[in-house]
Amino acid sequence: GNSVTQMEGPVTLSEEAFLTINCTYTATGYPSLFWYVQYPGEGLQLLLKATKADDKGSNKGFEATYRKETTSFHLEKGSVQVSDSAVYFCALKSARPGNTGKLIFGQGTTLQVKP
Amino acid sequence: EAQVTQNPRYLITVTGKKLTVTCSQNMNHEYMSWYRQDPGLGLRQIYYSMNVEVTDKGDVPEGYKVSRKEKRNFPLILESPSPNQTSLYFCASSGGQGAFLETQYFGPGTRLLVL
Numbered sequence: 001g002n003s004v005t006q007m008e009g010p011v012t013l014s015e016e017a018f019l020t021i022n023c024t025y026t027a028t029g030y031p032s033l034f035w036y037v038q039y040p041g042e043g044l045q046l047l048l049k050a051t052k053a054d055d056k057g058s059n060k061g062f063e064a065t066y067r068k069e070t071t072s073f074h075l076e077k078g079s080v081q082v083s084d085s086a087v088y089f090c091a092l093k094s095a096r097p098g099n100t101g102k103l104i105f106g107q108g109t110t111l112q113v114k115p
Numbered sequence: 116e117a118q119v120t121q122n123p124r125y126l127i128t129v130t131g132k133k134l135t136v137t138c139s140q141n142m143n144h145e146y147m148s149w150y151r152q153d154p155g156l157g158l159r160q161i162y163y164s165m166n167v168e169v170t171d172k173g174d175v176p177e178g179y180k181v182s183r184k185e186k187r188n189f190p191l192i193l194e195s196p197s198p199n200q201t202s203l204y205f206c207a208s209s210g211g212q213g214a215f216l217e218t219q220y221f222g223p224g225t226r227l228l229v230l
Contacts (some may be wrong), residue, residue: 101148
């Protein structure tokens with residue numbers, strides 16, 4: 001079945017460091033891929049998405065490229081800020097017939113950015 | 116403001132006492148869904164609804180019921196809560212053509228503790 005695997009956390013970085021959070025997936029066909037962010041005490045917010053191979057999603061300085069050949073959707077940011085401290089979830093949604101609209105999530109990666 | 120609202124945000128209850136968590140969206144979305152979030156497991160879908168009077172089970176429906184009598188509301192009902200239903204619950208919605216394929220927007224979450 002479909003699944004998403006994220007790198008283990010927590011990830012601790014200093015401000016202005018480069019961020020990579022790895023995400024790989026298993027799915028048949030061509031799923032849509034998402035990164036959601038959950039700030040402390042809040043719900044999930046869509047950070048970025050990509051719907052087909054080689055698409056690059058970007059938002060707020062974060063980027064992720066849909067890599068069909070490596071089944072990956074790694075999240076990157078060139079210079080993190082303290083305000084980026086949150087839990088990041090990679091997710092996929094199948095586009096196959098019979099899809100229920102379900103998002104399949106990874107387990108989440110906690111990012112802590114220190115001043 | 117476009118949003119998904121949930122009530123209550125926090126709830127402590129005892130085993131066997133029926134409870135309802137409400138979810139409402141003001142975006143005229145066709146698709147709505149409930150997820151639960153547990154440490155190390157990410158989010159898992161409980162139930163979903165493609166439209167009014169159309170609901171179906173997700174991956175972890177045991178112990179839960181839902182109804183969709185109006186487009187904007189999608190309550191989650193726990194008829195006889197048990198401690199293993201202690202979790203953080205999120206409601207989500209999406210709309211547009213092929214609504215279940217579109218980006219889902221999440222509510223702020225309801226933290227439930229069953230004693």
